[in-house]
Amino acid sequence: MDVAIIGIGLHRFGRSPDMSGMQQGASAVRAALADAGLAWKDMQFAYGGSQDGGNADALVNELGLTGLQFTNIWNGCATGGSSLHAAYTAIKSGEYDMGVVVGFDKHPRGAFNPQPKEWGLDEWYGETGLMLTTQFFALKTQRYMYDHGITEDALIRVSEKAFNNGSITPTAWRQQALSYEEIASSTMVSDPLRKYMFCSPAEGGAALIVCNADKAHQYCSNPLFIKAAAVRTRHYGSFEVFSPSQAMTVADAPTVTASKAAFELAGIGPEDVDVIQLQDTDSGTEIMHMAENGFCEHGEQEKLLREGATQIDGRMPVNTDGGCLANGEPVGASGLRQIYEVCVQLRGEGGARQVANNPKVGYTHVYGAPGISGVNIITK
Amino acid sequence: MTSQVPLHEGLFTWPATKPQLLGSRCSQCAEAAFPAQPDCRSCGSRDTTIVELGDHGTLWTWTIQTFLPKHPYLSGETADTFRPYGVGYVEMPGGVRVEARLKPNSPDQLKIGMPMQLDIIPFCTDENGDQRMTFAFSAVAEV
Numbered sequence: 171m172d173v174a175i176i177g178i179g180l181h182r183f184g185r186s187p188d189m190s191g192m193q194q195g196a197s198a199v200r201a202a203l204a205d206a207g208l209a210w211k212d213m214q215f216a217y218g219g220s221q222d223g224g225n226a227d228a229l230v231n232e233l234g235l236t237g238l239q240f241t242n243i244w245n246g247c248a249t250g251g252s253s254l255h256a257a258y259t260a261i262k263s264g265e266y267d268m269g270v271v272v273g274f275d276k277h278p279r280g281a282f283n284p285q286p287k288e289w290g291l292d293e294w295y296g297e298t299g300l301m302l303t304t305q306f307f308a309l310k311t312q313r314y315m316y317d318h319g320i321t322e323d324a325l326i327r328v329s330e331k332a333f334n335n336g337s338i339t340p341t342a343w344r345q346q347a348l349s350y351e352e353i354a355s356s357t358m359v360s361d362p363l364r365k366y367m368f369c370s371p372a373e374g375g376a377a378l379i380v381c382n383a384d385k386a387h388q389y390c391s392n393p394l395f396i397k398a399a400a401v402r403t404r405h406y407g408s409f410e411v412f413s414p415s416q417a418m419t420v421a422d423a424p425t426v427t428a429s430k431a432a433f434e435l436a437g438i439g440p441e442d443v444d445v446i447q448l449q450d451t452d453s454g455t456e457i458m459h460m461a462e463n464g465f466c467e468h469g470e471q472e473k474l475l476r477e478g479a480t481q482i483d484g485r486m487p488v489n490t491d492g493g494c495l496a497n498g499e500p501v502g503a504s505g506l507r508q509i510y511e512v513c514v515q516l517r518g519e520g521g522a523r524q525v526a527n528n529p530k531v532g533y534t535h536v537y538g539a540p541g542i543s544g545v546n547i548i549t550k
Numbered sequence: 551m552t553s554q555v556p557l558h559e560g561l562f563t564w565p566a567t568k569p570q571l572l573g574s575r576c577s578q579c580a581e582a583a584f585p586a587q588p589d590c591r592s593c594g595s596r597d598t599t600i601v602e603l604g605d606h607g608t609l610w611t612w613t614i615q616t617f618l619p620k621h622p623y624l625s626g627e628t629a630d631t632f633r634p635y636g637v638g639y640v641e642m643p644g645g646v647r648v649e650a651r652l653k654p655n656s657p658d659q660l661k662i663g664m665p666m667q668l669d670i671i672p673f674c675t676d677e678n679g680d681q682r683m684t685f686a687f688s689a690v691a692e693v
Contacts, residue, residue, distance in 0.1 A: 294557050416646070
């Protein structure tokens with residue numbers, strides 16, 4: 171049995187000072203229901219998650235106490251991917267026909283401050299200043315550049331593309347394109363990553379209405395289909411965030427195994443994908459994720475970026491809405507924003523940022539602490 | 551009188567003339583971990599022993615922390631007094647890459663592959679006036 175997406179909704183990312191994280195989640199659900207022409211009472215189940223916005227199942231206070239099954243999901247930055255995976259299996263199993271996937275968040279300004287105990291680590295690791303996500307992404311990028319001959323030029327081009335795409339995406343938080351020079355001369359935050367190469371913790375909400383594909387056309391003239399949903403965690407030796415030590419031999423990242431599993435489930439390969447969303451916590455990770463997801467060889471990114479291959483009019487458009495760099499990172503919502511954008515593109519509703527030639531296959535990838543990855547493949 | 555105490559027990563041998571980082575090694579698969587842990591992350595065995603990982607190594611990757619980390623950072627610095635510090639993974643003779651603070655804190659002082667030496671350094675002063683000691687690596691002085 172296939173699983174269809176029949177409604178998509180977004181509460182604009184960025185800052186909504188007058189709304190709680192929960193209200194932004196409810197706003198996204200209402201938008202998705204309206205898009206599908208359905209009501210909250212039609213929903214049989216929901217999966218949702220948030221890091222700092224509260225328990226997702228409390229959304230029923232806003233949306234209605236209908237008695238539906240509502241399960242909270244928390245899986246770091248991969249929360250959205252994990253929620254969608256849970257909904258996908260709920261429908262595939264035949265237990266339910268229709269439900270909601272929702273993610274939302276509202277983070278304080280500045281870098282995240284994870285607490286060691288919540289990640290199974292001793293306090294000294296945080297107390298001595300070794301437990302910052304920004305540090306990890308810089309450390310991984312630094313080594314990757316050394317191993318694969320990537321230069322700062324590639325890091326700058328990723329950011330330039332992100333903010334340019336953000337400037338033509340009405341729902342993006344960062345609407346201002348930045349020049350190559352502005353990015354190249356921005357403050358060095360964690361060598362080799364500069365200010366405009368990092369995303370910022372933010373706010374927002376995203377929701378999807380998913381449905382048994384056999385019934386999708388009853389509700390929707392243009393359903394999209396989830397051909398694969400895969401979530402994987404780290405292997406021994408993979409170089410992950412929040413690791414006081416690493417094995418001497420580097421193993422494949424969880425992204426590699428999640429991606430392979432998803433392509434196998436969908437029965438297609440990277441060359442068949444028309445529009446791509448990759449976790450771009452920073453410009454270095456987008457570069458690494460291009461190869462980890464099978465879209466190029468390690469080291470090939472430098473040339474691809476110089477050629478503009480990942481731009482909207484390139485042959486493998488990545489993060490057409492500006493990704494996390496231009497939309498910010500509300501952890502619970504980000505993974506579902508990726509799906510939202512891919513659906514917009516497959517429906518042909520991208521406006522100024524629409525990928526040409528009628529894209530048919532979309533791909534989304536999230537990566538989160540402490541080494542978890544979620545991949546989805548969506549088709550017309 | 552001010553005394554010096556480790557920030558956390560069991561991370562390194564100290565005081566000692568040549569302090570060593572402490573980790574664990576699995577008796578089944580021989581993989582090492584830092585800090586020492588009773589379970590092996592590689593094979594799941596609980597047959598591990600505490601071992602010395604060494605007092606020097608090679609820099610595997612590095613970055614520089616340029617802003618004051620939020621709680622639970624304990625250095626006692628403020629945004630005004632904060633001094634950037636290096637962070638890196640150092641390949642130890644004991645067969646594991648250990649994440650650590652680095653004394654060098656500017657890009658021109660750091661290079662992948664450079665030899666590094668373990669130092670036990672005062673990190674902060676606690677409410678009793680005692681200096682809390684932690685581990686860090688410095689560049690090996692050229693002879």
